Amino acid sequence: MTEPTWTRLEGRPRTTDFDRALRVEVRDPLWLLTRQWQLGEFLGTDGGSPVAVTYSAGHARPSRFRPPDGPPEDLPADRPLETVAERRRLSFAHGTEKIGFDLRLAMGHRWFKMLRKIGLLGLGHRFEEQYAEKYPITLPTATDVTRRANPAVWATIQAVAGRRADGYELYLHVKGGGNADDGITTFTQSNRTKLINAGKRFVTWFDLLIDQPTGVTPARPDGNATWDPRRLEHRFSVAAAKPDGGEKTLTAREYPGGTLDWHAFSADPGPALGGVKPPEPALSRTVFPAPVRYSGMPLPRWWALEDGKTNFSAVRPDSTDLARLVFLEFALVFSNDWYQVPCDLPAGTIARIRGLVVTDVFGHKQWVDPAGKGYDEDWQRWSMFTLDTIGSDDVPADTDLFLPPSVPKVAVSAPLEEVLLMRDENANLVWGIEQTVCLPTGEPHRGAEAAADAVAYRRRQAPPPPPPTDLPRAALSYAVMNTIPEHWIPFIAVRVPDDNREVQLQRAAMPSAVDGQPVRPRTTLLREGFDRGEQYFINEEEVSQAGTRLSVSYNRTRWSDGRVAVWLTAHRGEGRGQGSSGLLFDLLIDTPL
DSSP states (O other), X not given: XXXXXOOOOOOOOXXXXXXXXXXXXXXXHHHHHHHHHHTTGGGOSOOOOEEEEEEEEEEEOOOEEEOTTSOOEEOXXXXXXXXXXXXXXXXXXXXXXXXXXHHHHHHHHHHHHHHHHTTOTTSSOOHHHHHHHHSBOOOXXXXXXXXXXXXXXXXXXXXXXXXXXXXXXXHHHHHTTOOTTTTOOSOOHHHHHHHHHHHHHHHHHHHHHSBOOOOOOSSOTTSOTTEETTTTEEEEEEEEEOTTSSEEEEEEEEEOSSOOOGGGOEEOOSOOOOOOOOOEEEEEEEEOOEEOOOTTOOOXXXXXXXXXXXXXXXXXXXXXXXXXXXXXXXXXXXXXXXXXXXXXXXXXXXXXXXXXEEEXXXXXXXXXXXXXXXXXXXXXXXXXXXXXXXXXXXXXXXXXXXXXXXXXXXXXXXXXXXXXXXXXXXXXXXXXXXEEEEOTTSOEEEXXXXXXXXXXXXXXXXXXXXXXXXXXXXXXEEEEEOOOOTTEEEEEEEEOTTOSSOEEEEEOOOBOTTTOOBOOOOSTTTOTTTTTTOOOEEEGGGSOTTOEEEEEEEEEEEOTTSOEEEEEEEEEEEOXXXXXXXXXXXXXXXXXX
C-alpha cells in the first residue's frame, strides 16, 4: 500500500519590494475607459463635488418683551433673556415685602461702608446710632410665630434689634422719593449733600445687585409677571423685525425655568408688540463645505479599516421600523453625499437664509432652496431646529432659526423654597408639601422642622387646659379626623365654572393641632393671593401621577460683556410619584387621661 501524496502550490515573490503592487496601477487604461463607456458610467450628472458655498443670511435682534398679561416693554440688551423672563420679587417673609435679615443687614453694612468711604463716619456725628434709630430692626410680638418659633431666628433678631440699621427700609425710603438725610441731625450743609448723593448711589447699587421685575400689572400685583401660578411655569413673548420686513413675535408658553433654548418658543401670529428695532445688515459669506464624518462611516480609500466600535450589523430593525431603516440607509449608502457648511451667526438673533449657491469642481453653480418649506401641518415636511406656529392649521412653515440671547451656564444656589405637589389617592387630595421654607433670616430650613417649631411654640403660648371634671368618661372617644403635619397644604378638586366635566385644584386648609385655626402656607409658591384674600387654583393636569416639584433659588451668571447678573427664579421639575398622608376620618381613640 502506497502512502498518499499531494501537490502544494506556493507563491514566491520575485522581489521583496511591494510598493508597486500596493499602488494598484492601471495596466490598460484604454480598456478600462472602454468598459466604463459600455457600462454607462460617463452618463452620470452628479459627479461634481462642491468646493464653495455662498450664502446670504438676514438677522435681527429681539428688542421687545411682553409678559402674558402686561404691556410690551423694551428688552434689555445688557443681561441674558433668562434674567428678564424668570426674575421674581424678593419676598420671603411669608407674603410681605420684607426680605431676609441677612440681606437687610448686608445692605445696612454697605450703607455705612459708603459713608466711611466719603469720610462721614468717625466725625462724632453718631450716624450709625441715628440710622439705627431711624430704620430700626424691631423685636417681633408674641403673636408673630414665624419669627419667634425658631430658636436660631429669635436669637438672631435679639442680637441685632436696636443695634443695627435696616438697610432695606432705607432703600425703600430713598427709592420712594425721600432723601438719605431725612431724620438725621448734627451735620453740616456739605455733609447733607454728600448724604443725598450717597443715597442715590445706594439705590443704584442695590438695583444692579439683584434683578427684579420693574412694575406690577392688575393680573399680577405681586410683580412676578411671567410666572403663571395656574400652570406652574413661565410665559412671555419677544419680538424682532423680520429680515424681509414686518415683525415676528415668538412666545414661550411652557417654560419651566432653567436653560432657555430655541425649542421653548413658537411663532405667534397674534398682535404685534410694536417698537422693534430694524434688522441688522445681511451677512454674505463664501465658505468651504466639508463632508459629514461620523464614527464607523465607510471610508472612501482602499486598505483602510473603519472604526470597529460602531457595528451596524448589530442594528436589527423590523420591517415597520422606518426610523432605523432610514438611518441605516443614510449610514451605509448615502453617507458620502452629505456635506456640512459652517455658518456663524451672532448670538441672540433671529436669522433667515436668503439664498444658498453651491459651486462644484466643474464651476457649475446650483441654487439650493431651504428645507422644510411648505405648510406647517404637512406630514411630508422635514426640518430641524425650526419653530412651530401657535394655532397652526394650514399656514406656511416658519423656517427661521432663533438663537436666544441666553447663556450656556448658570450657577444655581441651594433652594430657598421647595414644594412637592403630590397626589394622594387614599385621601382623594393633592398635597403641597413644603419641604423647604425660607426663614426670616434668609436661610433655607426644612419644612417639617419649621412646622414642628411652630406647633411647639403655640403649645407654649396656649392657655392651660381646664381642670378635669369628675364626670364619668368612656374608655373610647370619637375623633373626626387625625392630625397632619402643618407643612402639608391640601388642594381639593372643584369644578371649573360653567363646566360640568373639567375640574381644577383649589387651595384649602387643615385645622391646626393646637387651636384648630386654619394652617397657613409658609412659602410664596403656595401663598399665591393669600394676603390679598384671593383663592388659589391650579390646573388639574399640571399635577401628573409622578407629581410636580417647584423650587425658588438664586441664579447667577455672567453676560457677554462681563456683567454679572443675579436674579431670583422659580423652577419646575418632576416629582417622586404618588404618596399617602395617612389622613383618616371617623376614628375611635383612647380617651386621654
